[in-house]
Amino acid sequence: MRFFLTLIACCCVVTAASGASDPLISPSAKTAVGAAAGAASTSSGASASGSSSARKLSERDKEAQAEADLSVRIQERLAIMRANQQARVAAAAKAKKQAEAKAAAAAVEAAKPKISNVWSYEGEFGPANWGSINPAWARCGSGNRQSPIDIRDGMKVELEQITFDYHPSSFNVTDNGHTVQVMVGSGNYITVGNRTYELIQFHFHRPSEERINGKGYEMVVHLVHKDSSGHIAMLALLLERGKAQPVIQTVWNNLPLEKYDTAVPAIALDPADLLPARRDYYTFMGSMTTPPCEENVLWMVMKEPVQASPAQMALFSRLYPLNARPTQPSNGRIIKESN
Missing domain, CATH: 1.10.150 (DNA polymerase; domain 1)
Known part of the structure; x- marks a missing residue:
């Protein structure tokens, strides 16, 4: 257009x-x-x-x-x-929150008591610290009936005699890192206070954990018994230097060659051969002397010591120069002794 x-x-x-x-x-x-x-x-x-x-x-x-x-x-x-x-x-806020949560968890974990099953008779893991090493061992540091004690001021009474029903039995010997422990076959019993206890094992301490009116002994043998309800009865045999003891020699002859090993001999052992001729004793309620230091243990300490040779004691001292818990306060507990 x-x-x-x-x-x-x-x-x-x-x-x-x-x-x-x-x-x-x-x-x-x-x-x-x-x-x-x-x-x-x-x-x-x-x-x-x-x-x-x-x-x-x-x-x-x-x-x-x-x-x-x-x-x-x-x-x-x-x-x-x-x-x-x-x-x-x-993302930064999330990372910060996670870091704070991790730090809080670490703080809680650090605040928890350190739990260990390691203990010894000396140093950091020694008896003074047993109560703090593991919460399950609290009684070791704060119990009211802890053992061993220095037995003093016992009340002389007519105590019921201990009935021994020991027999030759199979056994094994273990070096458990704390002592020489001898597990005994079934069928060995004591009866006291109308209650019967079966012998489970016996072991050794050096020096003796028990003292009598302040006097200690070079070694002691503890024989551990239990009844059908799990109650424990401990029989303590104080050792002094003298002639060789046949049961101890049988145990020494069958020591394992390495710590934490067990020897299983093909022979029998009669725990009755450990007992002194006199059967008078002191008795009181105490505890086990190793962690967890459970209480309500019936203690019977034979008054008459058992002899062992210097060579037998020297052999054990090479293995365990010191494996005894120090004596504890008696805390006014009742101690009875036979006349």
Whole structure:
């Protein structure tokens, strides 16, 4: 359409120019032709101006659209950055919370009492610390009836005699790291106070854990008995230097070659051969003398010592120079002794 308008306008201009110089055309015709030519020229100019405005408007739209697109991209990028920042903050908070929880757990664990089953007769794991090494051993440090004790001021009474029913039995010998322990076959009993106890094992301490009116002995043998209800009765035989003791020699002959090993001899042993000729004794309620130091143990300490040779004692002293718990306060407990 613009093409046709421009063409007409050009024709009018040419005609007008031609008419102006043509003597055959009247002045009024020349005027009309000139007017037509002017109109055509004006129309052509307006058309060109409109086209330029349209182009400018289109460029502005493109710029506006480009700005809008850029703004959208910027917003998207900012949203991603904010999300990443929030994720980093959340991750840092989670890591901090986990670290705090771990530190709190470590603090709780550190506050717990250290539990161990390791004990000895000297040093860090010695008797003074048994009560704190393991909570299950608390009685070792705070019990009311702990053993051994220095036996003093016993009340002399008519004590019931201990009835011994010991027989030759099979046995095994273990070096358990604390002492030499002899497990005895079943069928060996004592009866005292109308209660019968079976001999389970016997073992040795050096020096003697028990004292009599302040006097200690070079060694002691503890014979451990239990009744059908699990009550414990301990019989203590004090050892003094003298002639060789046959049961002890049988045990020494069958010692294992390594600590924590067990020897199982093919011979029998009669625990009755350990007993002194006199059967008078002291008695009181006490405890086991090794962890966990359980109490309510019936103690019977024979008054007459048993002899063992210096060589027999020396052999044990090479294995265990010291394996005795120190004496404990008697705490006013009743101690009886036979007349």
